[in-house]
Amino acid sequence: MTEIIDGEAVAADVRDAVSEEVSRLSDAGVEPGLATVLMSDDPASETYVSMKQRDCEEVGIESFHVEIDADAPAEELYETVDDLNERDDVHGVLVQMPVPDHVDKRTVLRRIAPEKDVDGFHPENVGRLVAGDARFKPCTPHGVQKLLDAYDVETEGADAVVVGRSDIVGKPMANLLIQKSPTGNATTTVCHSRTEDLEGKLADADIVVVAAGIPEFVDGSMLKPGATVIDVGINRVDADTEKGYELVGDVDYESAADVAGAITPVPGGVGPMTRAMLLFNTVRAAGIQHDVAVDLD
Numbered sequence: 001m002t003e004i005i006d007g008e009a010v011a012a013d014v015r016d017a018v019s020e021e022v023s024r025l026s027d028a029g030v031e032p033g034l035a036t037v038l039m040s041d042d043p044a045s046e047t048y049v050s051m052k053q054r055d056c057e058e059v060g061i062e063s064f065h066v067e068i069d070a071d072a073p074a075e076e077l078y079e080t081v082d083d084l085n086e087r088d089d090v091h092g093v094l095v096q097m098p099v100p101d102h103v104d105k106r107t108v109l110r111r112i113a114p115e116k117d118v119d120g121f122h123p124e125n126v127g128r129l130v131a132g133d134a135r136f137k138p139c140t141p142h143g144v145q146k147l148l149d150a151y152d153v154e155t156e157g158a159d160a161v162v163v164g165r166s167d168i169v170g171k172p173m174a175n176l177l178i179q180k181s182p183t184g185n186a187t188t189t190v191c192h193s194r195t196e197d198l199e200g201k202l203a204d205a206d207i208v209v210v211a212a213g214i215p216e217f218v219d220g221s222m223l224k225p226g227a228t229v230i231d232v233g234i235n236r237v238d239a240d241t242e243k244g245y246e247l248v249g250d251v252d253y254e255s256a257a258d259v260a261g262a263i264t265p266v267p268g269g270v271g272p273m274t275r276a277m278l279l280f281n282t283v284r285a286a287g288i289q290h291d292v293a294v295d296l297d
């Protein structure tokens, strides 16, 4: 029987743990706060940001939101980040990606104070992750790691394939999988658009994480029977639904579920975990900034 990995359920557990730590911080006089910044008219980005605000409310994190016109000068975004870095009531700063083309993404990521960088995208935090001394693990890979742990998927000694090498998913995912720790220790192959023999790599993989941004890119015929399949992809494809689209992953769910040992659905798989780990990082950030111990790992 294929196990369906329930991201909503695991995310709810993470939120419960976060809520408890929010109360403890509050007892110590600290009210954790997260600021989201949106510089985009993209409807998907708007949806994600409003979901993040709702999540904050649920666990008792104060949320602040700044919206910047997509055609405003880049300086406006940089200065907004500077202001949020200065505020004592803001412990985490997240600039929703992608930013418009006239904004330099690297400048944005470097401008966020590393101790408020709850996405974990600042070079200092990337460096710490790679060095095995992570402060903020990037939310999506961290969420995947939690899912694997919650479902007792053995990473130690496993052959893992990550499809995609983006800075926000593929690269940090591979880094976590190779880490010398019980939740790592996988032998990890990272595939991308120049990979010659993706099928050959996938055929041997015990754990497959797909983050390619291509709807239903990986199907069941490419998988090793019993493999654990983590579908990070979220694609809006036109469909005759109320919203005019439906969400599909980067994995062809039907055929993959026939072959896999365990699989994440879309929606309800990795997405809710990404949001839960953002709350987790925000509480950690508040703890670090106020020197209060936070019991989350």
Ligand SMILES: NC(=O)C1=CN([C@@H]2O[C@H](COP(=O)(O)OP(=O)(O)OC[C@H]3O[C@@H](n4cnc5c(N)ncnc54)[C@H](OP(=O)(O)O)[C@@H]3O)[C@@H](O)[C@H]2O)C=CC1
Pocket: 140, 163, 164, 165, 166, 167, 168, 169, 170, 191, 192, 193, 194, 195, 198, 211, 212, 213, 214, 232, 233, 234, 235, 250, 270, 271, 272, 274, 275
């Ligand atoms: N569930 C969640 O919480 C999140 C979901 N997402 C979703 O995950 C997906 C990936 O996001 P992201 O990492 O930001 O995407 P990017 O577009 O930044 O990266 C896609 C990666 O896939 C690789 N790729 C593209 N085509 C192929 C191919 N034919 N074979 C192998 N690899 C290929 C690219 O290779 P190359 O580097 O050579 O171009 C690139 O490394 C998207 O669907 C996104 O919406 C993203 C973040 C969070």
Ligand SMILES: Nc1nc(=O)c2c([nH]1)NC[C@@H]1CN(c3ccc(C(=O)N[C@@H](CCC(=O)O)C(=O)O)cc3)C=[N+]21
Pocket: 047, 048, 051, 094, 095, 096, 097, 098, 119, 139, 140, 234, 247, 266, 267, 268, 269, 270, 271, 272, 274, 275
């Ligand atoms: N600075 C930054 N940090 C990010 O973490 C970040 C980002 N920019 N830009 C875009 C990607 C994408 N991302 C998602 C988060 C949650 C869901 C999510 O909750 N998905 C729900 C469904 C959502 C829906 O209904 O549309 C699910 O899969 O069940 C999806 C995608 C975070 N990202």
